[in-house]
Amino acid sequence: MPKTRTFTCGLDAAIAVVGGKWKGLILFALQDGPLRFGELRRAVPGISERVLILQLREMETTGLLEREVYHQVPPKVEYSLTEFGRSLNTAMAVLGEWGEEHLDRIEAIPWDRLR
Template identity: 55%
Template structure:
């Protein structure tokens, strides 16, 4: 599955990856879904400060990029859960060293993953 809202416009792999994770909340959404699949409201509560509009838009973009899977259950009331795809899981693994760097160099903590 090819990713990209800007096909042919990427200069390098970092450019392509940043297109997927760009935005304040996308990395935090991916990190939250690393723990377990979540419903929209769970994600909203777990990310204080994100608006419903932005969360919905980011989830749609992450789904379109193949990072997040949206599962609709045929129940009353309707239930939707979001989870990481294998591609989303591999992106989280790639982001783990960046998180360790941030903890060590900016937060002064131990470089312990997740």
Template identity: 55%
Template sequence: MQAASDTDQTCGMSIAIDVVGGKWKMHLMWVLAEGPVRFGQIRRKLDGVSEKVLAENLRQLEASGIAHREMYAEVPPRVEYSLTPLGRSLNDALAPLEVWGDENRDALAPRSGVAAC
């Protein structure tokens, strides 16, 4: 009999939090859900994120199989980002969290210090 791997012992919630954890990843997924988008467009939609942090988060989402990076052989080069099917399914799973936040905005916003979307 084969020994269970560490992955087999990790709960689904831990895996999901590892993928979307951090200040910007869920916001980034929200932008990517709109369809293929370029780096500069993402940066303009996510006010307050630095280029370094945005690039790092995009690389992490790409490594997790959530985001896809498409490079076009053009001059100047064009790169677009989008959600993969796995990313779209994760985005769908997160939709109820957004609904919950909307429903409880008045009770939570004064305490959370979170800026408006």
């Protein structure tokens, strides 16, 4: 019996992995190398500590990033992109360029009326 597919297409699968407001910004923040939790929090303005923790756990579970714990005093934890995460960042770069190109038009959309 053939396996039932969870996703209808590649775009559906990609959006499932990166869905939400914060994951793309976290990916972007980690593009230049590992960051500690506090550094990530500063690099993603507006995210709460709780939401950042949840998003990092999800991204670790999906294989987008790695969490490395250094056993020292004080404890140190760094987050970095996996190859899977870097490949998604590459794909997201094109979407970011599109957003930059159309930023004025997107800013003019009456978002409060659409929600």
